[in-house]
Amino acid sequence: MRFTKSIFAATAVAAMVSGGALAESLTIATVNNGDMIRMQGLTEDFTAKTGHEVEWVTLEENVLRQRVTTDISTKGGAFDIMTIGMYETPIWGSNGWLVPLDDLSDEYNAADILPAMSGGLSHDGTLFAAPFYGESSMIMYRTDLMEAAGLEMPDAPSWAFIAKAAREMTDRDKDINGICLRGKAGWGEGGAFITAMSNSFGARWFDEKWNAQFDTREWSDTLNFFVNMMKDAGPAGYATNGFNENLSLFQQGKCGMWIDATVAASFVTNPKDSTVADKVGFALAPDNGMGVRSNWLWAWALAIPAGTQKEAAAKQFIEWATSTSYIELVAEKEGWANVPPGARISLYENSNYKDIPFAKKTLESILSADPNNSTVDPSPYVGVQFAAIPEFAGIATEVSQEFSAAYAGKQTVAEALAKAQDITNEAMEAAGYR
Amino acid sequence: MARAVSSQRKLLNTLIAWSLGLIIFFPILWTILTSFKTEAQAINDPPIFFFFDWTLENYAVVQERSNYMRFLWNSIFIAGGSTLLGVLIAVPAAWSMAFVPSKRTKDILLWMLSTKMLPAVGVLYPIYLLFIELGLLDTRVGLVVVLMLINLPIIVWMLYSYFKEIPGEILEAARMDGASLKSEILYVLTPMAIPGIASTVLLNIILAWNEAFWTLNLTAAKAAPLTAFIASYSSPEGLFFAKLSAASTMAIAPILILGWFSQKQLVRGLTFGAVK
Amino acid sequence: MATHHSRSAARLMMAPTVILLLGWMLVPLIMTLYFSFKKYLPLRGGDLGWVGFDNYVRFVTSSSFWPSVATTLFIVGCVLAITVILGILLAMLLDQPMWGQGIVRILVIAPFFVMPTVSALVWKNMFMDPTNGILAHLWRFFGAEPVEWLSQASLQSIVMIVSWQWLPFATLILLTAIQSLDSEQLEASEMDGANHLKRFWYIILPHLGRAITIVVLIQTIFLLSIFAEIFVTTAGAFGTKTLTYLIFQRVLESQNVGLGSAGGVYAIILANLVAIFLMRIVGKNLDT
Numbered sequence: 001m002r003f004t005k006s007i008f009a010a011t012a013v014a015a016m017v018s019g020g021a022l023a024e025s026l027t028i029a030t031v032n033n034g035d036m037i038r039m040q041g042l043t044e045d046f047t048a049k050t051g052h053e054v055e056w057v058t059l060e061e062n063v064l065r066q067r068v069t070t071d072i073s074t075k076g077g078a079f080d081i082m083t084i085g086m087y088e089t090p091i092w093g094s095n096g097w098l099v100p101l102d103d104l105s106d107e108y109n110a111a112d113i114l115p116a117m118s119g120g121l122s123h124d125g126t127l128f129a130a131p132f133y134g135e136s137s138m139i140m141y142r143t144d145l146m147e148a149a150g151l152e153m154p155d156a157p158s159w160a161f162i163a164k165a166a167r168e169m170t171d172r173d174k175d176i177n178g179i180c181l182r183g184k185a186g187w188g189e190g191g192a193f194i195t196a197m198s199n200s201f202g203a204r205w206f207d208e209k210w211n212a213q214f215d216t217r218e219w220s221d222t223l224n225f226f227v228n229m230m231k232d233a234g235p236a237g238y239a240t241n242g243f244n245e246n247l248s249l250f251q252q253g254k255c256g257m258w259i260d261a262t263v264a265a266s267f268v269t270n271p272k273d274s275t276v277a278d279k280v281g282f283a284l285a286p287d288n289g290m291g292v293r294s295n296w297l298w299a300w301a302l303a304i305p306a307g308t309q310k311e312a313a314a315k316q317f318i319e320w321a322t323s324t325s326y327i328e329l330v331a332e333k334e335g336w337a338n339v340p341p342g343a344r345i346s347l348y349e350n351s352n353y354k355d356i357p358f359a360k361k362t363l364e365s366i367l368s369a370d371p372n373n374s375t376v377d378p379s380p381y382v383g384v385q386f387a388a389i390p391e392f393a394g395i396a397t398e399v400s401q402e403f404s405a406a407y408a409g410k411q412t413v414a415e416a417l418a419k420a421q422d423i424t425n426e427a428m429e430a431a432g433y434r
Numbered sequence: 435m436a437r438a439v440s441s442q443r444k445l446l447n448t449l450i451a452w453s454l455g456l457i458i459f460f461p462i463l464w465t466i467l468t469s470f471k472t473e474a475q476a477i478n479d480p481p482i483f484f485f486f487d488w489t490l491e492n493y494a495v496v497q498e499r500s501n502y503m504r505f506l507w508n509s510i511f512i513a514g515g516s517t518l519l520g521v522l523i524a525v526p527a528a529w530s531m532a533f534v535p536s537k538r539t540k541d542i543l544l545w546m547l548s549t550k551m552l553p554a555v556g557v558l559y560p561i562y563l564l565f566i567e568l569g570l571l572d573t574r575v576g577l578v579v580v581l582m583l584i585n586l587p588i589i590v591w592m593l594y595s596y597f598k599e600i601p602g603e604i605l606e607a608a609r610m611d612g613a614s615l616k617s618e619i620l621y622v623l624t625p626m627a628i629p630g631i632a633s634t635v636l637l638n639i640i641l642a643w644n645e646a647f648w649t650l651n652l653t654a655a656k657a658a659p660l661t662a663f664i665a666s667y668s669s670p671e672g673l674f675f676a677k678l679s680a681a682s683t684m685a686i687a688p689i690l691i692l693g694w695f696s697q698k699q700l701v702r703g704l705t706f707g708a709v710k
Numbered sequence: 711m712a713t714h715h716s717r718s719a720a721r722l723m724m725a726p727t728v729i730l731l732l733g734w735m736l737v738p739l740i741m742t743l744y745f746s747f748k749k750y751l752p753l754r755g756g757d758l759g760w761v762g763f764d765n766y767v768r769f770v771t772s773s774s775f776w777p778s779v780a781t782t783l784f785i786v787g788c789v790l791a792i793t794v795i796l797g798i799l800l801a802m803l804l805d806q807p808m809w810g811q812g813i814v815r816i817l818v819i820a821p822f823f824v825m826p827t828v829s830a831l832v833w834k835n836m837f838m839d840p841t842n843g844i845l846a847h848l849w850r851f852f853g854a855e856p857v858e859w860l861s862q863a864s865l866q867s868i869v870m871i872v873s874w875q876w877l878p879f880a881t882l883i884l885l886t887a888i889q890s891l892d893s894e895q896l897e898a899s900e901m902d903g904a905n906h907l908k909r910f911w912y913i914i915l916p917h918l919g920r921a922i923t924i925v926v927l928i929q930t931i932f933l934l935s936i937f938a939e940i941f942v943t944t945a946g947a948f949g950t951k952t953l954t955y956l957i958f959q960r961v962l963e964s965q966n967v968g969l970g971s972a973g974g975v976y977a978i979i980l981a982n983l984v985a986i987f988l989m990r991i992v993g994k995n996l997d998t
Binding site for chain 3: 062066069070073074091095184185186235236237239240245248249254390391393394395397398400401404405407408409410419422423426427430431
């Protein structure tokens with residue numbers, strides 16, 4: 001078996017025009033989002049260009065996160081490339097677990113990566129993961145319903161306007177909810193939304209001495225505002241709705257507004273899946289007059305675990321998948337609306353992309369999020385909808401579970417906040433911050 | 435058995451049993467039906483039962499996205515391999531406990547079952563490190579061994595219950611006839627034990643097939659079975675009921691069919707010695 | 711029969727199983743114990759030294775600990791009660807003469823073959839979804855407000871899903887036991903004029919005792935460690951965090967292996983307490 005394989009590999013090498021490198025088989029762990037699934041479909045292009053084979057391990061986000069974290073922290077070596085986010089990259093990079101991506105080819109043009117993205121995917125100025133796509137969050141709304149309600153969406157609305165519009169657009173008899181938002185437990189689901197929202201209300205997770213801040217007025221304002229608005233204008237059972245549930249509701253025409261990831265814009269405007277494709281408008285995520293908007297910043301990026309035997313081939317793959325020529329490849333096959341957005345400056349200067357209705361608002365949203373300065377009052381952490389410390393994922397998941405229970409009416413907002421305060425301080429004490 | 439029953443009563447039994455059976459089976463039926471719909475039909479209000487345009491599109495999409503046959507083959511290899519290995523190891527143990535019981539037999543049996551109580555996630559890191567050390571990560575062999583160990587207590591217990599029901603007198607008689615230990619096992623015990631072994635094998639294939647913690651956490655690309663296949667469909671973007679149904683149907687169909695064909699065997703095997 | 715020769719042969723035959731299981735039990739157990747006394751944080755560089763009983767204290771004093779024990783016992787208790795009671799009724803029904811008995815039996819046992827992940831996904835999305843789920847359609851059809859199953863009736867929903875999966879197992883074992891019931895005995899009691907209830911109480915139920923014991927014992931082992939059903943449906947929110955799930959959160963979500971290991975030790979203790987309790991109540995039926 002091994003013998004035939006090596007003969008096969010040898011012929012592959014001989015057949016290769018570029019030559020030099022040995023044909024490898026890369027194992028890549030990735031998340032099951034649409035853009036990554038499209039990438040899997042295009043793998044042949046990579047194999048044809050380099051001779052390397054690719055084996056995909058595609059998992060749902062939560063499972064993927066556990067799987068790759070276990071593997072990298074034990075130096076298991078099960079994967080040659082991992083798909084990780086803005087939260088993991090700086091932490092893993094500082095642990096020395098990732099191969100620095102500071103020697104990518106000139107042709108790749110790393111300077112073309114949006115600074116917001118490369119900044120969030122670096123540690124001490126070294127890039128540790130290359131963004132496959134980047135996102136912020138923004139408002140997607142139904143232009144027809146907005147008009148019917150006699151309202152006009154500003155480019156940069158306030159929360160007061162959103163709450164008013166949501167209530168006016170709601171029509172329970174027609175099964176239309178004024179606004180659909182994430183309420184699902186999990187730090188990357190409802191936790192991400194409420195944290196980004198709380199920023200615009202002047203709240204923060206920790207003060208400068210790492211004390212939890214859930215006992216503050218700002219947090220209780222945030223949560224009360226959210227719960228009241230969702231009670232009047234949100235869908236039934238929103239406490240279990242995450243990104244996918246809301247996307248599905250919006251595509252079915254059951255939401256007036258939806259504030260979520262900018263990448264969703266291409267799904268809701270795609271007539272193949274969406275019943276409301278031609279009636280969607282976009283606006284910046286709302287603010288509360290305090291100088292901070294409620295949009296987040298995120299990237300799904302490709303990184304190489306330190307110690308892999310196939311570093312050269314893995315770098316070749318990353319250069320292929322996050323390059324401008326990959327974007328052109330997707331544009332050619334699936335149209336410009338479906339290219340991975342938010343990673344490269346040149347995409348937003350491309351004349352073909354300018355006509356895409358959501359391109360401008362996506363870029364504006366990304367540019368307006370600053371991970372180093374995300375809260376009204378100063379905070380000791382980096383990250384908009386998260387704090388880039390190893391303990392955050394665990395704490396925020398538990399905290400968001402308490403919040404979800406409050407959304408479902410199983411406890412009051414005050415109870416949820418009190419529990420959140422305890423959970424957070426308890427965990428920060430255990431981790432030695434306080 | 436020969437109790438006379440009025441056909442009226444029989445009709446009533448039939449009606450109630452069929453309705454209950456269909457209610458219990460309904461989630462599976464609904465999944466299978468939905469897998470042949472388009473995404474729009476899958477969420478149609480009111481729900482559509484049979485009168486829709488049957489399509490294989492979802493299966494095509496799922497197959498294009500992931501190589502089903504490889505997951506299937508891994509599942510078969512791991513479930514089958516771990517069961518066979520487990521039975522090979524368990525038969526002698528169960529045999530000796532059943533025919534040469536000692537004071538401690540009952541304690542040993544219960545102790546074996548108690549080894550199943552350690553929560554898997556609590557030992558994930560230790561086992562993961564061990565697997566790296568031994569080079570077993572993402573190998574089918576590694577999973578065969580782990581699943582065999584997980585199910586070994588159940589296998590031993592089932593076989594033990596079976597063997598106990600084989601009357602000792604038969605063995606005595608065989609011995610009187612001068613049968614050696616070898617021929618005793620080969621010609622007297624084995625034929626009597628085969629139904630029990632068969633159902634033990636079946637039950638354990640099902641348990642191993644459905645094990646979703648270790649199979650997911652100890653594999654990457656090469657050894658991943660159908661449990662990993664389904665983990666990539668659990669929350670796709672947008673409308674996904676039909677595709678989820680297709681993937682679910684593909685994941686459970688093989689074991690469902692096996693279960694149905696061997697239903698009679700299984701019924702006999704699940705006694706755990708409960709029938710005397 | 712038990713000659714010296716056969717006894718040592720028996721030991722020899724048992725050896726592989728016992729050694730393997732001993733290894734499978736001791737290696738992880740010792741490693742769990744080892745880690746539970748360590749500050750072991752993979753994301754902060756791994757092993758950070760011995761901490762005594764810190765992890766044990768921290769795990770128990772966490773506000774999530776006792777609720778998770780209660781949730782675990784609630785789920786196990788409810789599922790056991792439902793599957794055993796419905797299982798007995800279903801088994802008695804299936805034992806009656808009817809047309810198409812084989813097919814009905816196939817329909818009833820089918821859920822047992824479905825992977826927990828798949829069944830949780832199907833129930834969550836296609837049945838319990840408050841907008842598109844089939845139960846919501848049903849509720850609306852009767853003019854009622856759809857139930858938000860997983861947030862409003864979270865524990866009940868999980869009990870329902872798990873019961874659906876385990877009912878076939880209980881039914882099968884109980885059916886096998888009922889079929890072995892001496893029909894002459896039943897007929898005799900019929901002659902004596904014993905009514906249905908009496909017959910059930912004095913003849914059928916005692917006969918099923920052993921089978922019920924088996925069902926309870928095997929299911930408890932599996933139910934104490936249910937995970938996929940919670941992970942997929944509520945991810946531990948709305949008071950559905952079991953002890954197993956809490957350990958999962960500590961080990962994988964918080965990446966605190968030491969704390970999670972201490973939790974693992976507690977889980978073993980709980981499992982053994984439950985086992986002892988069960989043995990006391992039903993163990994007398996288990997005259998192995």
